[in-house]
Amino acid sequence: MAYLELNNINKTYGEGENATEVLSDINLSIEEGEFVAIVGFTGSGKTTLVNLINGLLKPSSGEVLFKGEPVVDTSHERGVIFQNYSLLPWLTVGQNVYMAVKEAFPKESKSTLQQRVRDYVDMVSLTPAINKRPKELSGGMRQRVAVARALAMNPEMIIMDEPLGALDALTRGNLQDEILNIWSKDKRTALLITNDVDEGIYMADRIIPLKPGPNATLGPEFKIDIERPRDKTALNDNPNYKKTRNAIIEYLMDIGESRKSVSQEEFVLPEIAPKSFVA
């Protein structure tokens, strides 16, 4: 039995005539200790998928199993890095992280928790901004706070919804390594949503594309057979890397093309000849 299992998941938003099925027939299983990346087009339902896994949303049909148990609620075992940071604007950086660690480690002393806050804020290089409020930070800095907050809770599984999207290349690289470090150190399980194929290849064991919506479903998986620890500079010369990268990009471009033609078809007017009036 896999660590995380999604069986025949469907997710519909809205009811009656307004109902749109965003995700259809999603099947996914992730083993303990694995690092899986999902790449997908914007609006295809990646965040929806993440919220189904972390317990914020319930599937319309199908089941999510975490360690064999159905997911019915959120849990400290599954840490989430939200796409839109979701920091509380009235708290400082330190307070935002502190709130999380206090909930995750209710028995620890205050000073231990504060040290933990400092460690994780330092990890994302935000120590100088620890007493600032989110409004005073740049988008990238906010995203780093969100990373620190999720990782500081020491979750078994890390669920990341485009966590590094707004970062410059250098910080992005550093944080990728930091996340990989934490993941490999205690053998966590990780699910990364990303729109950057290179990031997926650098970090993940498997890349799974999410087809464009509506009715988005998962495409065929691509295994990344590159030994860890991976070296960013050497990666470019790795034949395996080139092959996988090309295969994924080709696939994505293909489904991107088909999306275009599908959306064109949608605008073709149906035949509405008034034959039913006669009959």
Add this chain to the structure above:
Amino acid sequence: MEQEITLKKESQPLAFLKPLVVKFTPKFQKGDIISSLKKTGITIVSILLFLGLWHLGSKALYNKEAAYKIEKALTEQGQAAADAERACIASGDSSCQPNTLPSPAQVWSSLQALIADHKVITADKAAFVEKMAETNIKLVEQGKDAIVYTGRASFVDIVLTSIKTVFAGFLLALLIAVPIGVIIGLSPSLRSAFNWFIQVFKPVSPVVWYLLVFMIVKTLYIGDSSDNAFVISFISVGLCAMWATLVNTAMGVSSVDKDYINVAKVLKLGTFQKVFKVILPSSLPLIFTGLRITLSVAWMVLIAIELLAQSQGLGLFVWEEFQNGANDSNAKIIVAMFIIGIIGFLLDRLMLTVQNMVSFNKNEGV
């Protein structure tokens, strides 16, 4: 890299003075000075213009009424009476002055008269307290009530009573509206249960609130001879003004950003924590907007309610002066009008400062 982290809210008790400090610290930038001079200049010019128009207007009204009086004396009693009337009006004798909109100068002298009166009454009071000190000590020793000064209230006392009433009413509104607003904001079913109630009672006028409170308080105080005018008026003010806070609180609590709720869920905050650490802070700006409206409504309805409740405040003062019809009554009414306006303005500024302090969407202190 040793960096002190503060996990509590920074304690800057005087942070609210920051805007003032910024305003009054001279910044030597030519553009700033010129623009602020210009602003002050425009304000001064507009005040002068206002006073000028007022002066001319009151003069015209005065002349109109004077001419009518003389004309009336002429037609009813003949030339001699008309001349006497004209002389009387010209002499400034108070018995025959036209009683109309007072001029700025009259209002100014009325203000000074009221202040002088306040000084006299204060001195009176002090003398009385001194005189009665020994007697009162004895009375208290005998277990009787001390004798207190029951003379006329001075204008300053009246203003203070009004302020006291409005703050008591505001506090009552806060204590009722915020908790109820939070509760109905949290529960959609309670919200619909309360909705008709809010919609029906919100538009009720201050006079009717007063009558309602009067009915109830009168019965509660039955057999008690003490003065309940203050109680009646502050309760009426509170009930009349609390609706904005109630509605805003409920709205703020029920419309908390979904992202924050998701954070609370992912961190698995308990209900108490969720309400006090996430929902309330995020609705504070709306709650304070409501409180600001409540305070200004409270001040506005106060005058009418004090009048009805016979509470020794500005409302009653204005009404009594109007009934009184004395020579300087009109001027006193205008003084009261300005005092009411200025205090209302200051109260609103106070709330605005508080509101800016709690609003995390603005840069603090700017």
